[in-house]
Amino acid sequence: MPVLQSPADPARSAIELDASEWVGHETPLASLRGQVVLVEVFQMLCRGCVSNGIPQVQRVRQTLPDVAVVGLHSVFEHHEAQGPQSLRAFLYEYRIGFPVAIDRNDGESIPVTMRAYGLQGTPSTLLFDRAGQLRLHAFGTVSDIALGAYLGVLLSEHGPEQAVGAPTETTGQLTR
Amino acid sequence: MPVLQSPADPARSAIELDASEWVGHETPLASLRGQVVLVEVFQMLCRGCVSNGIPQVQRVRQTLPDVAVVGLHSVFEHHEAQGPQSLRAFLYEYRIGFPVAIDRNDGESIPVTMRAYGLQGTPSTLLFDRAGQLRLHAFGTVSDIALGAYLGVLLSEHGPEQAVGAPTETTGQLTR
Amino acid sequence: MPVLQSPADPARSAIELDASEWVGHETPLASLRGQVVLVEVFQMLCRGCVSNGIPQVQRVRQTLPDVAVVGLHSVFEHHEAQGPQSLRAFLYEYRIGFPVAIDRNDGESIPVTMRAYGLQGTPSTLLFDRAGQLRLHAFGTVSDIALGAYLGVLLSEHGPEQAVGAPTETTGQLTR
């Protein structure tokens, strides 16, 4: 079981999701400030994503409404079969109600956000605390009990406002 | 539990799979003569197909090698996201080793074979006996025990050669 | 996947369930004549029986009502914890509606029927054809598809009456 990283990890400061498009939702970044955020990195034709990763985050949404869930569609193979139009059909058929960002493709086979976070593949789960710091990066499957425990710990932490006594405009956000 | 139809059902005589293309395999029709055949009708973005129908026929293949399994990709929605190139990526990612026919699209929203068999949707399972007659048509999920029992019954039946004492060129085939 | 034995296997002729007691049911042996019979050999404190074997035969009962299911409680360990009174509580809590025979204990650690059939442990599944001959003996878990297929084959076979053209009083029965 991977461990939650210290919030002070200097290599993992402010968050960036570099999206070429948000599918079916306005950019949710402003609304994520101060929240515990789960980013599910997936590909629509990735079997482990469809059978494990996506059902798990749907269970998280049903169980822990205080956790903000967003998807990141990071296509690094079968580009032609996993374009925006195909993704929309997939999200409709799988009843995916959370916002999904399409990871920006700059011509490399691996998209920008995936490279920036050094993700090893899909599915990957990223957990960010209320201050917007990356606290967990797990490739593959995490058990429901472990994921629940990580989220319970992060939900228990005070946000930056409470911690430092003042609201801030520049922390706790998920920016692109 | 649906019941096996009588082989003499006159409304369900010779079989026709009208394929615009067989993906990744030569047309397997000649090799299916005299065999018990399971046709799994699916769409690559149909959630019930991916979670139930396709895993079930993969279990059939592992368990009952004497049953010939073929897929029929009958696209009646999200046509642009489920084209041949996308299907090839799907079949690769899901390690689908059996032959898959693409149901012919003649401009109607429902493809030709799907209309001809009056299929209600996907997934659907069609079972043909050694004489090439349709014996079961099930929409949705059939339990593994029921499907195993149907196949056991059909495997127990003699083919047309044994039954009539002579090989035939014109029965027991899956034609398109 | 084990294979169905030939019905003519001379080492496996007439069936004998040596029961010290039938729990909750009259002795069902007369009613089993001419039927396909599944005997589930189990112990109430055997984890594989509780998690796999018993749920599977309950699925068989729901799916294939023409198969006669009986249980055989063959206790070879924890004798004091798996006596008749404990078994009755177990059968009640697990909603087991099929007849259960208690395998006779003659002072040996392994009970009589278990020894007679050379069973290796629990759960074991025994399948008998309409003529009362043992056709399958599987220790451990058989997949639902395989079990369904075996049963489909056996259900397809004619009973001794049909096969030999005359009813018989002395075949096709499960005797103790």
Added chain:
Amino acid sequence: MPVLQSPADPARSAIELDASEWVGHETPLASLRGQVVLVEVFQMLCRGCVSNGIPQVQRVRQTLPDVAVVGLHSVFEHHEAQGPQSLRAFLYEYRIGFPVAIDRNDGESIPVTMRAYGLQGTPSTLLFDRAGQLRLHAFGTVSDIALGAYLGVLLSEHGPEQAVGAPTETTGQLTR
């Protein structure tokens, strides 16, 4: 999803497990001081306990080693079939490695601890914080994600020593 109770709930102060016997372990109460404790209340012949409750706490043990798990065998039916000797056989067969207390029977059909906590049945899950206060009481099944989250929250809380700045001998314990 039930919610964690406030630690100051006056109706749920000091913990009492009234055990007539601890099976296979020394009384673990002293070692539980200052720890987050999960008490799984079960009966060995309770189907929901065997299929859901016990496997879940075994997953908790594998995943969250900082959570102390104990069982409480609260027999309120089939007393004769669920005695200490039968329980030992059950614990052996199900590979249950955590300490199990037998809830004291004082002649009433419902045992003492079960009555004291007002438990509605089995399985029930009780969560205690590091100060020994009951924080969750759930009857039936809690999802893995929810249980993980509760435990994550409780693990995040400081024990009474850290909170009040001094070790105490009289809080944070599970007493009987």
